[in-house]
Amino acid sequence: MPPLSASTFASTMDAPFVRLWRGFLTGRVMVALALLVLQGAGQAINQTTEPAVLAVCVAYLVAAVMLRVLGRHRPPSPKTGPQWLPSIGVDLAAIVALQLLNAGTMNYTPLFGLPILMAAVLGTLTLALGTTAGVTLLLLGWAWWLGSGTAGDDAPRYLQSALTGTGYFIVSYLVHQLATRLAREQELAQQSQVAARVQTQVSALVIQNLTDGVLVVDESDVVRIANPAGLQLLGGTSLPELPFILASAAPWNPLVILARRTFRQEQPQTADVDLLHPGQSPTGLHVRTWLTSTREAARQTQTERLCVMFLHDLREMEARLRTEKLAAMGRMSAAVAHEIRNPLAAIVQANALLEEDLHDPAHKRLAHMVQQNADRLARIAEEVLDIARVQHQISHAPASTLPLDETVSQIWNDWQAQDPVQRRAVVMLEAGNPQVEFDTEHLRRVLVNLLDNALRYVGQEPDSLTVTTRTLPSGQTSLQVWSDGAPMDKSVERHLFEPFFSSESRSSGLGLYICRELCQRHGASISYQRLTRTTLRGEVGGNAFTVGFRRTTRPADAATLFDTIVV
Structure with missing residues (x-):
């Protein structure tokens, strides 16, 4: 220098x-x-x-x-x-x-x-x-x-x-x-001081935004640093204020034992622990610990030894593993579905020819059962193959716009006309017919999927199903399908939009996943919430799926470049 x-x-x-x-x-x-x-x-x-x-x-x-x-x-x-x-x-x-x-x-x-x-x-x-x-x-x-x-x-x-x-x-x-x-x-x-200050700020920002929990514990069991995820994973009725003693609550004793073992052995530790809070279900954590320095190094540098603990929610880890397995199964299922279509078509055709020569009612019932189950297998195979088709359409579909209220009204009328007795709903188109960026057939597929899902759990009241469009003062335009079904289990809600995940044995678990893929293609979002609406019966809780659109000022145009997937 x-x-x-x-x-x-x-x-x-x-x-x-x-x-x-x-x-x-x-x-x-x-x-x-x-x-x-x-x-x-x-x-x-x-x-x-x-x-x-x-x-x-x-x-x-x-x-x-x-x-x-x-x-x-x-x-x-x-x-x-x-x-x-x-x-x-x-x-x-x-x-x-x-x-x-x-x-x-x-x-x-x-x-x-x-x-x-x-x-x-x-x-x-x-x-x-x-x-x-x-x-x-x-x-x-x-x-x-x-x-x-x-x-x-x-x-x-x-x-x-x-x-x-x-x-x-x-x-x-x-x-x-x-x-x-x-x-x-x-x-x-x-x-060096500026660099250290910047590094400290960056480290604090990274720790604060980590999805995994982070705790920094000293040799006196005092938690010096903890990010929001770490405090959340500690559980309890209220989150403690820093600094606090980790040994002050009995449910945290497994973490105290792990931290003390890390200080004593001066080696990283890994363990799965359960935090048992009174009146709550156990919180399973995968914990990894590291020591900032050994006792000898701390004595030479005159610094304090600290134990850094990383907390991972075992439920989330299992969910990610399950998602990876389901994705692998989905790829395999698509290959299998493609291979079984031809023999399945031969079975359907042979059954139809055989049914023409049957006269015994018992035999006809058996042939009808074969036809029904073959159709069911065909539908499952088509749904599995739909993923590849939708991905192809998403990558090749041009940007287009549509009038929201008019398009939703047309889709609703077509869907309701198939079964006017069962398919009843309150339709409130209050968006003012804005132009939104979405393909008409893609919106039809999204809305029909949401309506079909809601129809499975809807009540018998005339206002048990509601379709609403609205435009907020901020300009955000949305489409919402609400039904008065029972609340979803948290384990189901967490994986709603994952492929091949379904709470029903007869469902392929692809409908909401395809809806999410189509929304993301057009810059829209889809989400689930448990909402309370005012009905003729009073305040009623229900399940709401909301699609938030990206608004545009371009004129509407038709997009017919790709083949339409039949719903």
Whole structure:
């Protein structure tokens, strides 16, 4: 790394630079005051009067005090220039004046060290060496002045001035190098401090947004740091405030034991534990622990040992594993469904030909059962293969728009006309017929799937099923299908939109998954909520599936580029 210049020091280390500047200003005031006191005391003792010397001392003191008061907030630029005249320039002028006016044996040469140190510490190397060169020339000039008025050998005086100047050059260079090094070290320390602060902020942000729980525990079982997920996994009726003692609640004892074992063995630990809260179901956790440092390392670095605990919800881990298994089964099922379609078609055709020659009612019933189950197998195979078809359509479908209320009304009428007695609902189209980005056939598939699902669990009241469109003041347009069915189990709700997941043995579990895929293709969202609606019977709770659309101002256009999947 190249040496850091004093200009960089001044620009990047403002606070230390200002402190040094103020220190030199205060030192100048003290030197000026000491000169005035000593001159006054010396003249009083010797009973001599040297008003010029006293005047110089007073003027130097006034100049030093004024600069200390007026210039304490704005240190000069470290580069060579006239900004140094009120400080270094005044110092040199005052010392030269005192040396010239001095009638006694007092030597003011050591005072030249003050401006030289100021230039070396606060200025550039050029300023430091320039000031030292000026002082050396003044010393040589003083030696010549003394020699011009006396007879004798002048060599000792010139040699003394040269040696003094050489010493000043050495001191000036070394002091400047030392100041530069200190400034560089200070700059690196500040950079390290900023980097550490940024790293701390990033680490805190990452920990706060981790879905897995994180606890940082010390050797006294005190939880120093905990992210929201970690506090949530600890359970209980209320979340504790940091810091808190992990051993304060009996359900957390398995975590306390694991943390103490980590400190004792100084090795990472892994375990599955159950937190048993009174009146609640057990919370299964997969816990991993790490130690920040060993006992010996902590003693050498004088730091504290901490145990970092990562908490994973076993239910979520099992759900992810189950999803991966279901996805693999889905791929295999699609391949199997493709292979069984041809023999299934042969079975259906052979059964139809056989049924034409049957006359016994019992035989006809058996043939009808074969036909029904073959149709069921065909539907399941088609639903499994629908995933690949939908993915193909999603990737090739162009962007299109449609009038929401008009399209929902048409889809509802077509669906309701298939069974007017059973398919009853309250339809409230209140969106104002905005244009939304969605394909008509894709919206038909989504809405029909939601209506078919709701019809399985809907009550017998006329308002048990509700289809609603609305536009919020923010401009968000939505379509909602609400039914007064029973609440869903949490285990079912968590996996509603996963492929091949269904709470019914006769369902393939693909309907809601396809709905989600179609919504994502068009920038829309689909979600489930348990909502309470006001009906003729009063406040009734029910299951609501809501599709939030991305609104557009483009004119509606038809999108018929792809084949329609028959619902």
